[in-house]
Amino acid sequence: MFFADVLETQGLGNRSYLAGGARAAVVVDPPRDIDRLVEAAARRGVRIVAVAETHVHNDYVTGGLQLARLTGARYLVPAAASVSYDRVPVSDGDVEDVDEGLALRAVATPGHTPHHTSYVLEEDGRAVAAFTGGSLLIGGVGRPDLVEPRLTERLARAQHASAHRLAAELGDDVAVMPTHGFGSFCSSGEAGGEHSTIGAEKTSNPALLQDVDEFVGETLAGLDDIPAYYAHMGPANASGPGPIDLTAPRRADAGEIAGRLAAGEWVVDLRSRVAFAEGHVAGSFNFEIDGQLATYLAWMIPWGKPVTLLGASAEEVTRAQRELARVGIDRPAAAAVGSPADWVRPGERPSSFPRGTFADLAAALAGDERVVVLDVRRDGERSAGWIEDSVHIPIHRIHQRLDEVPDGTVWVHCAGGMRAAVAASMLDAAGRRVVAVDDGYAAAAEAGLTLVTPSEG
Numbered sequence: 001m002f003f004a005d006v007l008e009t010q011g012l013g014n015r016s017y018l019a020g021g022a023r024a025a026v027v028v029d030p031p032r033d034i035d036r037l038v039e040a041a042a043r044r045g046v047r048i049v050a051v052a053e054t055h056v057h058n059d060y061v062t063g064g065l066q067l068a069r070l071t072g073a074r075y076l077v078p079a080a081a082s083v084s085y086d087r088v089p090v091s092d093g094d095v096e097d098v099d100e101g102l103a104l105r106a107v108a109t110p111g112h113t114p115h116h117t118s119y120v121l122e123e124d125g126r127a128v129a130a131f132t133g134g135s136l137l138i139g140g141v142g143r144p145d146l147v148e149p150r151l152t153e154r155l156a157r158a159q160h161a162s163a164h165r166l167a168a169e170l171g172d173d174v175a176v177m178p179t180h181g182f183g184s185f186c187s188s189g190e191a192g193g194e195h196s197t198i199g200a201e202k203t204s205n206p207a208l209l210q211d212v213d214e215f216v217g218e219t220l221a222g223l224d225d226i227p228a229y230y231a232h233m234g235p236a237n238a239s240g241p242g243p244i245d246l247t248a249p250r251r252a253d254a255g256e257i258a259g260r261l262a263a264g265e266w267v268v269d270l271r272s273r274v275a276f277a278e279g280h281v282a283g284s285f286n287f288e289i290d291g292q293l294a295t296y297l298a299w300m301i302p303w304g305k306p307v308t309l310l311g312a313s314a315e316e317v318t319r320a321q322r323e324l325a326r327v328g329i330d331r332p333a334a335a336a337v338g339s340p341a342d343w344v345r346p347g348e349r350p351s352s353f354p355r356g357t358f359a360d361l362a363a364a365l366a367g368d369e370r371v372v373v374l375d376v377r378r379d380g381e382r383s384a385g386w387i388e389d390s391v392h393i394p395i396h397r398i399h400q401r402l403d404e405v406p407d408g409t410v411w412v413h414c415a416g417g418m419r420a421a422v423a424a425s426m427l428d429a430a431g432r433r434v435v436a437v438d439d440g441y442a443a444a445a446e447a448g449l450t451l452v453t454p455s456e457g
Contacts, residue, residue: 002102002123003044004177007036011294011323012060013183017131018044019121021099026050027067028119028131029179032244032326034063034070050096052076052104054133054179055116056083058146058230059186061241061328076106080115085240090117109135109166111159112142112186114151118166120174129175130198136163137181138196141207145223146186146230156216163207172199185227185295224380225396229298229327236328244325249317252308252334254345257281260308265333266301270311270320273421277436279340279350281310286425289316291418294323299396300422306333313337353428357439358447361411364435365449370408376423377414377441387413388450395419402430413437413444 004019009031017028018040025046027037041048048071051064055078065085068075076096079089090096092108101124109118112134121129134142141163144155176196180186202208207215252260261267267284269276270293276286287297289311301307307324309332311317317335324332336343340350356364364371373390375382382392393401395414410427414420417438424436445451 002121002128004121004129004175005040005044006177007031007040008182009060009326010183011292012326013181013185013187014060014179015177015182016179017177018048019098019129019131020044020046021102023047024049024099026052026096026098026104027064027073028052028177029054029057029133030063030067032061032063032241033246033322034067034244037063037067038070046099047071048073050074050076050098050104052090052096052119052131053078053081054118054131054135055113056081056234056237058113058234059180059184059227060233060326062237063241063244065240066243076104076119078106078115078117081113081238083238083240092117107166107169109133109162111135111144111155111162112180113147114155114158116142116162118162120170127170127174129177130166130170132166132176132178134178134180134186135159136166136176136201136205136207137178137187138176138194138201139205140181140187141205141219142178142180142186143223144219146226146234153216153220156219157212159219160207160212160215163201163205167198167202167208170198172197172202174198176201183292185224185230222380224378225394227295227299228396229303232303232328245330246318246322246325248314249309249321249332249335252336254343256334257308257310257336257343258345260306260333265306265308267308267310268297268320269425270309270316273417273436273438274355275312276421276425277353277355279352280425281340281343282351283429284310284425285429286421288418288421289320291422293320294327294329296395296419296422297324298327298329300399301329308333309335310343311335311337312339351428353424353434353436355436355438356411358413358437358441358444358449360435361413361437361444362447362449364409364411372406372408372410374405374410374412374423375414376412376419381415383454385451385453387444388452395423398423399426402427402432405432409433409435411435411437413439413441415441
């Protein structure tokens, strides 16, 4: 009897899989921190005999090469992928034995990348699960625009064809087990859901319900911004990432923290946005550990700039270090734990700024003070509607466009509060008066704020 265990990397919206039988298993699309997979295999009592990549990933650093070297497993990588390390090149139709009666069959599914390959797990010759990577997702497909703009439309058409190939060749009861689509920016549209099958996708997935021209048109129209750090992931994965280093970073005292800030380095406070607003080191930025830390920090920080982590506990710093290593930010320059009182020099006091709701914003707009409403949602979010007269700068561009924010007290909002806190911390660091709106966007209408919809404006 086969098993297929899911290993979630929630901050990046990805999944990896450990699948096998009584004695042996294969890992599909492993993350950088392979210790989790080694532990999962040990709990199952199986040996990892193969590691399979569906494609050269653009959104995270793979642990595949190191996992294969550590376990002695065969490293399966699509033959058409251009990589600089030894691997087992996989082509359409190739079969890799995993355990007695259990095999992995490669199915060429170009679209997310030109070389993308899915893997069908077969038990006694019958397909039981499809590891679809960035091809057929739950309710969608992987985006086709991460390789080269000139290839985007061609890859979108290939995505449609690949989804239809999987639907035609596999039974309705075959489990669909994608890598992307759980909040990942590698997904085109709002793909998601916990579990699915080929049969379920036939009834709900736009790629299987629309003709190719309609699908391509809607897919290309719905593509959102690409996180900037994606540009570094493909080359890192093609050259062969080195092993992860999760040893503790050096500890910084208040003087060193001040010195790093003065040098223009990034000091990142991992505490909650509530705690940060109440008190923080002046000049530090707030990327809370329970937000999408790796995605947004890696997206916004100038690549290669040193980062120092501040956490309420050593556990917060350790967790952040693991998350950042998954996207190639390998070693924090330093770290400190405790509270702002521990991180400022003698005679200095922590900075703070207020938080508010949309109802508070409505009251402020009715007063005499000069109020600037700053919307830091992404373009796709704002296109559905916005607060009248608000300024729009997406969160991932705010640190580069601070000079575009008009004079006045800046009330910054997003859809829920996390990204507003990031932007507020950057505005505060630049010396602006700021209020972080920590509220759900649906409350804007309830507060009586005037909203503009696309049909109106």
